[in-house]
Amino acid sequence: MSILSLAFxxxxxxxxNNAIISAPNVVxxxxxxxxxxxxxxxxxxxxxxxxxxxxxxxxxxxxxxxLKITQVIEGPALSDIANALGGSTLFTGKFNATTGLVQSDxxxxxxxxxxxxxxxxxxxxxxxxxxxxxxxxxxxxxxxxLISIAGSTATEIQHTVINGLFSNIPxxxxxxxxxxxxxxxxxxxxxxxxxxxxxxxxxxIAKYSWDFGDxxxxxxxxxxxxxxxxxxxxxxxxxxxxTDNGGANASAQKSIFVAAVNSRPIAVFTFTPINxxxxxxxxxxxxxxxxxxxxxxxAYYWDFGDxFSAVNGAPTVQHMYNLPGDFNxxxxxxxxxxxxxxxxxxISITQPSLHDVGVIFVQAYPTTALSGQPVNxxxxxxxxxxxxxxxxLTVYYDSHVAVTIHGINIPVIQYPYxxxxxxxxSGVIHGNYALSATVFLSTDQNPSNNxxxxxxxxxxxxxxxxVTPSSGPIGTMVLVHGSGFSIPTNPPQPxxxxxxxxxxxxxxxxxxxxxxxxxxxxxxxxxSQPGHHxxxxxxxxxxxxIEASANFTVTPQPSSSSSLTLMIxxxxxxxxxxxxxxxxxxxxxxxxTQMQTIQLKLLVPNxxxxxxxxxxxxxxxxxxxxxxxxxxxxxxxALIATAKINGxxxxxxxxxxxxxxxxxxNSHAITATSIAGAIGAVSIVGFAWxxxxxSKRKDExxxx
Numbered sequence: 001m002s003i004l005s006l007a008f009x010x011x012x013x014x015x016x017n018n019a020i021i022s023a024p025n026v027v028x029x030x031x032x033x034x035x036x037x038x039x040x041x042x043x044x045x046x047x048x049x050x051x052x053x054x055x056x057x058x059x060x061x062x063x064x065x066x067l068k069i070t071q072v073i074e075g076p077a078l079s080d081i082a083n084a085l086g087g088s089t090l091f092t093g094k095f096n097a098t099t100g101l102v103q104s105d106x107x108x109x110x111x112x113x114x115x116x117x118x119x120x121x122x123x124x125x126x127x128x129x130x131x132x133x134x135x136x137x138x139x140x141x142x143x144x145x146l147i148s149i150a151g152s153t154a155t156e157i158q159h160t161v162i163n164g165l166f167s168n169i170p171x172x173x174x175x176x177x178x179x180x181x182x183x184x185x186x187x188x189x190x191x192x193x194x195x196x197x198x199x200x201x202x203x204x205i206a207k208y209s210w211d212f213g214d215x216x217x218x219x220x221x222x223x224x225x226x227x228x229x230x231x232x233x234x235x236x237x238x239x240x241x242x243t244d245n246g247g248a249n250a251s252a253q254k255s256i257f258v259a260a261v262n263s264r265p266i267a268v269f270t271f272t273p274i275n276x277x278x279x280x281x282x283x284x285x286x287x288x289x290x291x292x293x294x295x296x297x298x299a300y301y302w303d304f305g306d307x308f309s310a311v312n313g314a315p316t317v318q319h320m321y322n323l324p325g326d327f328n329x330x331x332x333x334x335x336x337x338x339x340x341x342x343x344x345x346x347i348s349i350t351q352p353s354l355h356d357v358g359v360i361f362v363q364a365y366p367t368t369a370l371s372g373q374p375v376n377x378x379x380x381x382x383x384x385x386x387x388x389x390x391x392x393l394t395v396y397y398d399s400h401v402a403v404t405i406h407g408i409n410i411p412v413i414q415y416p417y418x419x420x421x422x423x424x425x426s427g428v429i430h431g432n433y434a435l436s437a438t439v440f441l442s443t444d445q446n447p448s449n450n451x452x453x454x455x456x457x458x459x460x461x462x463x464x465x466x467v468t469p470s471s472g473p474i475g476t477m478v479l480v481h482g483s484g485f486s487i488p489t490n491p492p493q494p495x496x497x498x499x500x501x502x503x504x505x506x507x508x509x510x511x512x513x514x515x516x517x518x519x520x521x522x523x524x525x526x527x528s529q530p531g532h533h534x535x536x537x538x539x540x541x542x543x544x545x546i547e548a549s550a551n552f553t554v555t556p557q558p559s560s561s562s563s564l565t566l567m568i569x570x571x572x573x574x575x576x577x578x579x580x581x582x583x584x585x586x587x588x589x590x591x592x593t594q595m596q597t598i599q600l601k602l603l604v605p606n607x608x609x610x611x612x613x614x615x616x617x618x619x620x621x622x623x624x625x626x627x628x629x630x631x632x633x634x635x636x637x638a639l640i641a642t643a644k645i646n647g648x649x650x651x652x653x654x655x656x657x658x659x660x661x662x663x664x665x666n667s668h669a670i671t672a673t674s675i676a677g678a679i680g681a682v683s684i685v686g687f688a689w690x691x692x693x694x695s696k697r698k699d700e701x702x703x704x
């Protein structure tokens with residue numbers, strides 16, 4: 001949890017300017033492996049008041065195989081303002097070099113937050129990296145916030161995130177083509193084609209190649225050129241292709257009409273459905289109509305052939321016929337010079353059947369999925385009869401049944417009835433499958449529209465978890481290898497970081513980020529009953545997650561014959577300035593044995609703790625020392641030793657007393673361990689238990 005979310009609950013605010021957080025585009029072939037470089041994360045267009053910046057936070061992802069994060073440094077944007085206000089900043093710069101993740105935030109700390117925060121443009125963060133390899137990686141940011149604070153009220157400044165990239169290999173960004181045509185083309189008159197709006201973000205445009213659509217082609221080095229058309233016609237497609245100084249190309253095209261004088265408009269229309277019935281809404285669409293001169297079509301006049309007509313300024317209109325028969329529909333279009341053209345089509349209206357249902361649409365979402373992921377199949381049904389119907393629907397992938405839904409009630413309505421069928425792809429072999437749907441109605445009088453073949457679905461192999469080892473006692477270190485955890489796309493798209501959560505039964509054990517669909521995750525088997533347990537990995541994606549499981553068998557703990565013991569030996573009483581010498585003996589089944597891991601922690605009377613370094617003296621015997629401070633050091637000290645070998649753990653507790661120096665003169669009267677010292681030892685152990693020193697602390701974000 002960030003310092004911002006702990007301190008404030010920001011409310012959204014509409015920014016006056018379009019504030020920006022941006023990562024850089026670093027393209028430099030001179031930055032070689034083993035080189036160290038630093039790039040900046042900047043803000044721009046911040047402010048004015050009251051949208052001044054007092055705090056920010058962000059996550060940054062990069063490819064750890066190309067760049068290794070070595071340091072995250074606070075930028076001057078907030079620290080300079082804090083110094084000017086007589087305050088300070090609270091900066092956090094967490095990073096994980098293994099996964100390529102930076103988690104950082106910054107906050108101006110002052111007694112009262114005025115309007116005077118950061119405005120304008122500046123740097124909020126520096127990221128120092130070591131180059132590991134030649135390649136290209138995106139610099140992707142998310143979970144970004146810009147916060148303005150006034151008094152105790154925090155508001156969030158709306159902003160745009162611009163991601164960047166790093167590349168130390170030859171990398172050429174393609175140009176962008178754009179052009180205008182003026183004036184409206186007429187026969188025998190020059191027309192100017194202007195490509196000045198075209199640009200190349202990382203270089204310059206070397207060549208402009210024109211195809212004027214009339215058989216003439218040319219290539220020039222300047223963005224503007226004139227061309228004269230000799231004949232009336234259209235539409236003609238003019239294509240501009242630009243080439244930058246790196247050889248990359250981009251194209252743009254426009255459709256034009258060449259006119260001699262003002263021409264009549266061209267009337268074109270379609271209607272749906274193709275075979276309409278009585279009392280069914282028919283949509284007439286004249287969007288294909290046009291004027292060769294480029295004039296505006298002023299009006300659309302419709303004669304439906306059944307005694308009804310309509311005038312519309314828009315190209316679409318709807319009409320319903322009350323009787324069956326053949327009708328002649330006429331469309332007349334008028335341009336802005338009041339020139340008109342008409343076109344007619346015949347439409348046949350049929351009497352609807354008593355019972356007639358059909359399938360008009362089949363489509364899957366997503367169209368690419370991993371085997372085992374659910375796929376939503378959208379089916380649209382129509383009831384063209386005169387009665388409400390109850391039908392069954394079956395969806396197929398190739399010739400196999402994907403899903404069947406019984407008892408679907410379809411009312412008599414003029415719009416399609418939407419059905420969402422969820423297909424469980426578990427066990428489906430990877431491959432490409434054609435989707436189709438069939439609706440079943442025993443009384444259907446028109447079965448020709450009961451079946452429809454729709455889109456295609458690509459099923460990819462399912463993700464796989466492999467657990468090594470697959471069995472062991474509590475505390476066993478397990479390697480979980482996952483593969484196939486990629487965002488399902490066809491064709492494959494560039495990989496993006498994905499976060500995979502892992503659990504043991506229903507207990508969350510951690511997460512890992514992968515950029516190529518594979519990962520290795522290590523954890524120790526938690527407290528659990530002997531028997532079969534489930535290790536589960538899940539990557540949350542819309543519309544359905546990617547997940548896989550593997551079994552692990554927990555075996556009984558080692559028998560009592562594998563007994564691990566620890567003994568702490570230390571003097572009973574010390575005085576300020578003395579050196580306390582501590583010995584720890586580790587024994588396995590009664591024999592001194594060297595430990596795989598062993599630690600010794602000292603709890604000081606003031607409530608703090610410190611780790612003491614243990615040095616091996618002989619197999620199973622370790623030695624540590626502690627210099628007692630000369631002042632403020634009296635009281636009872638607790639020693640906690642922990643050790644582990646072959647999955648067996650042991651803990652031991654010891655203590656010693658530090659007395660005031662005036663007792664040195666009476667040292668002959670001091671017993672080995674006083675009653676007060678024993679009570680103090682119990683007290684400090686209780687304090688250690690309450691503070692959690694006797695249990696492993698789980699950090700919220702591990703930093704390597």
